[in-house]
Structure formats: structure tokens, C-alpha cells
Amino acid sequence: MSILQPKKALTDLQQILKLEPSNRQILLQAQETQKLIRKLAFAEAIRVEDGPSVADSIEEQLKSGSAGTLVSKDYKGPHLPAGPEGQEHLGSITEDFINEMIEFFKKEGRLPVKYVWQILLGANRAFLAEDSLVEHTVEEDATIDVIGDTHGQLFDFLNLLSKTGRPSEKHALLFNGDLVDRGSYGLEIILITFAYKWLYPNRTRLNRGNHEARSLNGMYGFEAETKEKYKGDTTFKLFSEVFESMPLATLISATQKPAPTESLPWDASPAQTSPILSKDGRKRFLVVHGGLFSKDGVTLDDIKAIPRTKLKQPGQSGLMMEILWADPCAANGRAPSKRGVGTGFGPGETNLLEISDDERDLLTSHLLHRRYEGILRVEWSDCPPALPRDATRRLHRGARRTMCYHLLRSCLLWSWRQQGCLCKNRCAGHHALHQVRGRAAPGSQADGIHQEPWWYA
Template identity: 35%
Template sequence: MEVEQNINLDKADKLKEEANEFFKKQNYVKAITLYSNAIECNPTSAVLYANRSFAYLKTECFGYALEDASKAISLDKTYVKAYYRRAASNMALGKAKLALKDYETVFKARPNDKDAKLKFNECSKIVRQQAFERAIAVDSVKKSVSESINIDSMTVEESYHGPHLVNGKVTSEFMQELMDAYRDQKKLHNKYAFQILLDVEELFKSQPSLIDVSIPDSSKFTVCGDIHGQFYDLMNIFKLNGLPSTENPYLFNGDFVDRGSFSVECIFTLFGFKLLYPEHFFMARGNHESQTMNQMYGFEGEVKSKYSKQMAELFTEVYNWLPLCHCLNQRVLVMHGGLFSRDDITLDDIRTTDRNRQPPEDGIMCELLWSDPQPMKGRSPSKRGVGIQFGPDVTARFLERNHLDYVIRSHEVKADGYEEAHDGKCITVFSAPNYWQVSSFLEYRSQVTCVLFTHKTTKVTADTCSGYQKES
């Protein structure tokens, strides 16, 4: 029996080393598989659970990451990395107070570790800020960030040679100059950046939580998935599929920012086109258009670095007004995440959902932003720790109840950039080809994936620009 255990331990170590190599290459899915195989060989290793927890964090499976980190701690209460992982999981789930306890444990164990101190201090600030906001919310109405901004007091210096708004408005010439400036890694002036945010906030405020979109016969309508701060891939979409216009409408389906290095450039480009073509360019909220995600995955820090804390706060306010989903020709529902924990949800329920807030932990808004499809029937707890996983029967019942043909969603990396599930009734499209920079995604990196919705196409096809074309 002892010989067999040693063989299993040796195999577990070998699998762990293989998994570590895939993790270094950012192939987190393969790493998770190998860590899981290693755990089967050695289920008593806290290191294996903590490593898999880290890989789950990278793939935003926060629920699984939390479970693994807790398991690692139960196996070895002195294993500091496990507390790190659990704290990061709780932060991603918006549970800062729970995260703070673990960051405090790490900081006490490693008082000279700069990163441990930084994480503990950042989390402490967030907890204090949340407590302060709860306190003032009881007795007063918080003044909006937009009300505190005075555009007229901002001066455009003569030394600024970037794009200029014309009478405070976005034009097609401005958008071309803006994209050219961003390609050269130049910056939009502070005054114009604030003007765009204030104007787009007013525009989103005027729109409902569910937007009905009419697409004329023989016209195409392009749906793009996650962009995640990849400006040059965004430019490639426009190069291959054409710039947005009244004749070439787009819907960008959430997660415009975070992870990528050019989130500011992506979001101002998208907001600019929204202002230029308000009836032909659409944007839906993703789970990363939230304060917690932006704090964890880079957007807040990028905005503060390129502009200011005040602008970062304004972005949070603007994101609260992003529509939650779109219905194309009363036939196709497009949302970032997925479907619901109840069968009785209707489109009218979505229309009446209050979205001007941070994403809640459950309910319609949460599930629209966070849920994922699963191959088996029924519903399951989410691998992310938020939302649910829903099966083909759930999709079929929702479509029948609401007289829809299928749903389009994003939210998940797919090796081909898109995936058809649930008998073709649930389509995932993901448009950030360098998201993990995984070697197995090399072929996909040469593509840009989006969806062309048309009336008269006859089959599903894939090419360098379109995820698929779906029969009406």
C-alpha cells in the first residue's frame, strides 16, 4: 500500500510540474485539468488546491477558486498562499470584509512583504469606504459625480495637438482622429474625456434596461463580445468589418475594460461611436463594468494613472446606467451573461429592472451579467460564485415563454471565438482574441470574432470577421 502511495505522489508531482508550465504559458484551462488530475493522485496536498484556486481565479471561476482556497487552508492552516487565494476570491465576489481577514493573516505572517502590505492596505481602504457610504446613505442622498464637474472651467492648452470636439460634440472626423491618436498611444485631452462621459451618461439615462432594436430586411447587424481593453484588436474588428455607421450598426456586449492595457482607449472609442450613432451603435453592461471588477482587474488604476480619481468615480457612475440587454427584432435576446434561476422571467421583468446600481449578488440583473450555460439539463450553482449555470431545457423554456428564437451572450473565452450550445439556441461570442495569450489559441489570435445577425442567411458559417450567421 505504501508503494502505491509513493507512486501516486510521484505522479502528482509530475502532473503539478506540467500544470505549472501550462500556467506560466497562461493556458489556465489545461493547467486546471492537470491540477485536478494531480489532486486525484494526492488529495491531501494544500499546494495543489491553492494552485488550482489561482488558475480558477484567472478564468474568473471565483466560486471554484474560493472552494479550493478554503480546502487548502483546511489541509494546512499555515499555508500563506491559500489565504492569499481566498482573499482574492472574496474580493472578486465583492466580499471585502471577508477578504480583509485573510489579507490580515497574510500580512501578519509576512510583515516585510511589500505586496502583502499593499493588498492589506487597499482592502482596508475599501472596507472603510463601504462603511462610510453605508453610513451617509442612511441620512442623505449622495451627490452624483457628474454634478461636481465643471467643464467650462477646463482649459485646452495650445500645446495640445490631439483631436478636438466640435462645439462640444462628437463628429466622424473627431472619431477618426481619436483612433489615429490612440494608435500612436497619445492621450485625449482631459476636458474632452470628461465631456464624452457626461454626454454618454445622459444618453444612457434616457434608455431602458432592455432596448428593442429593429433591423431592416437585407441588413446586417454585428454583435461583438468581450473586448477587455484590447484596443488594437478592436481596431482590427473595424478594419475587417467596417467602421460603425448608420449602414453598419454594432452591438458591443459588455466587458469593454479590464485586463488589457488599453481599456481607456477602448471605452472612449466605444462611447464616442455611441454618441455619434446613438440609434445604430449599442452597448450592454458586462460583469466587468462594476467597481469591484475595475478595482481588481486594472481599469480603475489605469484611469487614475492616465487621468484622475474623479474620472474613475465618474466611470463607475456611467456604467451604472448601461443597458442590461437588447432584443433584436423581437426574436433574439442579447445579454452579457445568461439566463435565470426562475422559469417565470419575462422580457417585461427585464424592462422594469432597476439597473442604476452596482450589480447585486442575485436576481435578474446579477444573472444577466454573470450566468453561464451548461451542457446538462437543469440548473447548477455557478462556477463563478455568482449567478447560475443553466441547461438546454432552461433555455428552451425561456425562449418559448418569451416567443424568442435564440439568445446571444458573451462572458466566456472560446477557442474559436464563438460557440453554439443548447441545440443552437444559445450562442456565445467572445471578441478578445489575445485574452489569455494561450498557445493553443494561436489560430484564433489571427481572427476577430463577432456575430452577423441577418434575416436571410441559411446556415452557420465562420470566417475571419464573423462568428456566425444565423438563419431567421
């Protein structure tokens, strides 16, 4: 059954009901699928393709100071400063405001809609200035962490920030999609990440995930969450429009060549002694939410040229859909996706690095725990809202030229410095994976510098 093809899913459910007419779970799924089909049909019927931008309309409301944009005198939370002269209505983001906002969210506080709109517009301006493929260079003495799939789990998200450190002039964060849906605090997570994007546009990177899409938000909770917290559908429409402007991929590159083999310890991992390097001898990582493509010959320039703001939603075919939905798989080459949308890509014929003639590693999020030989992977039990007690961690290494680093549901963090760590525990040397719930990782430091991989027993 395809998650993005409800009509086909309904046909499958009806076939199952013929075989198992008393299966109540299938009956309920069929009823919900019918409702979804009617809802999508209605939305399609009233959709206006070339209407005015929601962002432009809201900016006009802010500029005119309409009643809906006024901050109540009873509001006790942080206040966003006015913007510069002539742009007072846009607001001005500060680190103090973000810190106060985070503490406010911990206490179940809710920002006035004016501030929500200003944060979204600030992030939107930053996104629109970027290509679909963003190039991020890790400068000397700088660090970057990648966090994937926080899915509305606010306190897990904040715990990750406490380990990595927040964005700053010397520390970057890349949020690799799926910040919303499933959990109850997707809106708060989005506002925090978008506020940092507004404040530090070159130190806060965001890739769009398959859940930053209108269709999935309607099925998995973010639409309902937004409409409950901010009545009406205007704010949700603005979120949807800003999601459409988010980049699709980030290329992380070093400025220096890695440490020479002779300077490494005798027990360094093969990934340290034989790293994957670009033509000029640097480590590079292509970071996407889902994965690679159903056809050969896709280049970085092709990704950069994806007209994401015209396409708006992922659809059911094309490069944009595949970059958000594809999954690593066990089979060599390519295979149909079990999701019913996207492509499975594996070792062998479909080399993970064949998307251009330059070599790089691949870092993805998106998929639940699986085990695939030939691809560097991390296996996790899926994270419930509460702290996990039975999570396990395994690290697999395969062929050096088919490495894929995988992040999962609000549990894992990837951290990189120029020369990489010198860990003895079969990590990839230039990456770190931490499970960072509940307590500090043994041997780790507050700024997220990797010492040793660890997990809950």
C-alpha cells in the first residue's frame, strides 16, 4: 500500500476485507483512507496555483498592524524586538530572544501569532537566498553537527542541543528534515530552528524531509497541531509555503586534507587510514533526508537546479521526490521501495557515489532500523516519546566506496571536526554517532566533540 497513493491503498484494503471481513483494524483503515481521498479531492478542487503568496499577504498584515497581529497586554513571554527603520513590522531576531523562547516553550508557553509569522518570514527569506543544494565548508577550528528526524519530540531535541552546542560563529548545525509530525511539539521545534536560521543563516542549515509536506502533515498531525495552537488555517498555510522553500541537500566539505596515515595511531580504523576523498584530497559529505535516485548520471548540478519553489510538493516522481523518499536497501543496485514511493538503493551496481565523477560520503535520515551489508549503518529501535530503555546500537562497515551514514528518530547525532576523532571503536574516524538522551555521553564534551561512540545498554 502506498502512503502517497491512497486510492491504490484503498483497493488493497478492500481486497483484504474480502478475505477477512471481520478484521476491524482493516475496516477502520479503509474508512480513514476513504476520508483522506475525499479530503484530497476537495483540496485539489479549490486549490489556486498562481494566487498571491501567503508570505506576501501576511507581511502586508504585519505592515498594516491589523488586529490579528497585535500582542496582548496579558502576554508574559519573550518579546521580539522591532525591525530596522522602514522594516519595523518584520521584527529583529536576537540570541537573547531565542534563549528566552526556548525556556518559554519548556513551560508550555505559546508565542503570539505575530512573532510566529515574523520568525517564519525571517527563515523564508534566508531559504530563498539558497540553492536547492547548499554548499557548507567547515572552516578551520569550526565544527558541524547533523541532527535527523526529531519528529515533534521537543525535549529530545533540546537534549541534543545541550550536547552539540547551539549554532554560533564557530559551530554549525544541520537539521536533516522531519522536524514535525508524530510528536506534539513540532511547531516549537520548527520555530526554534527557523529562528536560528534567521539569526545565523550560514551556521544553521536545514534540509527538507518528506514530512515537511502538506499531504503528510494532514495525515501525521502537524496540520492539526498548528490549527489547534493557532486557530484558523493561515498559520499552517504559511508553514507549508516556507517548507516549500527549504533546500533539499547540503554538501559538507573540509578546507584541509585529512591527517596523513603515518600520523594516525597503529589501531586506526580503515575509514581513517583509507578515507573517501574528493579529487582535491578533501573529505566531503552529501547530506540528504532520503537518498539517491532511480536513474544514473544525476550530478550535484542537477540537484542544485531542482526548481523546488515551483514544484512545491514532492509529488510521486522526479528528483525532488526521490531525494526526500529514497531508502538504502539490501539488494545490489536498485530495488522498488517498500513504501510504494521513492527508490531503494543498495551497494554493488548502484554505487552510492556514482551521482557524479567526484567522490564523497552520503549521510541520510528517514529510515527505521534495518541491517544492510555493504553500507555503513546504525540500527535503532524506533524512539517512543519517553526515554528508551532497550535501545541498541550497532555499526556496520562495508565496502569503502559505498559508505552511507544513517541518522534515526531524535536519537542520533553526527559530529565532525576537520581532522576527525581518533576513536578505537570502529567508528568511521571522521564522524561521531551519539545517543544523547537522559545523561551526558561518557567521554563526550559539551560542544559535541566526539570521543567514543556510546549507547544505553
